[in-house]
Amino acid sequence: MRFPSPLISATLIRRYKRFLADVTLDGVPDTEDMPVTAHVANPGKMTGLAEPGMRVWLERNDDPRRKLRYAWKLVDTGRTLVGVDTGLPNRLVRAALEAHQVPGLTGYTTVRREVPYGTNSRIDFLLEGPRNIYVEVKSVTLSRQPGLAEFPDTVTARGARHLDDLAQVLRDGHRAVLLYVIQRDDCKAYAVADDIDPGYARAHATARAAGIEVVALPCALTPEAVTLRASPLPQVR
Numbered sequence: 001m002r003f004p005s006p007l008i009s010a011t012l013i014r015r016y017k018r019f020l021a022d023v024t025l026d027g028v029p030d031t032e033d034m035p036v037t038a039h040v041a042n043p044g045k046m047t048g049l050a051e052p053g054m055r056v057w058l059e060r061n062d063d064p065r066r067k068l069r070y071a072w073k074l075v076d077t078g079r080t081l082v083g084v085d086t087g088l089p090n091r092l093v094r095a096a097l098e099a100h101q102v103p104g105l106t107g108y109t110t111v112r113r114e115v116p117y118g119t120n121s122r123i124d125f126l127l128e129g130p131r132n133i134y135v136e137v138k139s140v141t142l143s144r145q146p147g148l149a150e151f152p153d154t155v156t157a158r159g160a161r162h163l164d165d166l167a168q169v170l171r172d173g174h175r176a177v178l179l180y181v182i183q184r185d186d187c188k189a190y191a192v193a194d195d196i197d198p199g200y201a202r203a204h205a206t207a208r209a210a211g212i213e214v215v216a217l218p219c220a221l222t223p224e225a226v227t228l229r230a231s232p233l234p235q236v237r
Helices: 088-098 155-170 199-210
Strands: 008-016 020-025 036-040 056-059 070-076 080-083 110-117 121-128 133-140 142-145 147-151 175-182 187-192 213-221 227-228
Touching: 008 036, 008 070, 020 056, 020 070, 080 213, 088 110, 088 121, 088 133, 088 175, 088 227, 121 155, 133 147, 133 155, 147 175, 155 175, 155 199, 175 187, 187 199
Parallel strands: 036 070, 133 175, 147 187, 175 213
Antiparallel strands: 008 020, 008 056, 020 036, 056 070, 070 080, 110 121, 121 133, 142 147, 213 227
């Protein structure tokens, strides 16, 4: 998936109020040392991704209806580029599903988005066919040790509830898939961060034992495009 236009390099000053970041634009005439505020589409802690001085990449939008002209999309950790927009994985997955490019998810005739199910939940994608497939997408950015991606990066009661709802889908005779989109390309495996959210870890273990399928796909990222890789990563815990 290509960005509408190449992203703009900037230097992070600070992230605050979860959804805002002050930056200085790199190499843009007449803006040196003049901070601008960018939108951050990420409610998580962004551990290791929001340190002052980091190089970040912004998308510019000149729509007059937008309050902020810039949106933060990528950050350079020094090891790799990481995507920080938690809405991007759903767009990547939708394109891949419609092209029948997600491993193990085939044989369906229709892709539907945001379909109500469970206890006041909405499934990210319902694949309708001879046997319906319910697909829940999670954005993963955390990596506290080289080569290992982890989820979640903060306590997520909502995430645990989604796992309970997916278990009910199985009991109703459908397939249920938890799809982790790892927005970085420097990891060889993934794990549940049980020290961060023991409740989610328990729900995840219960869901897997019940038969929920888990797929973790990394991304290749550049300032021009993000590509969902087709080779799943193994789970180590």
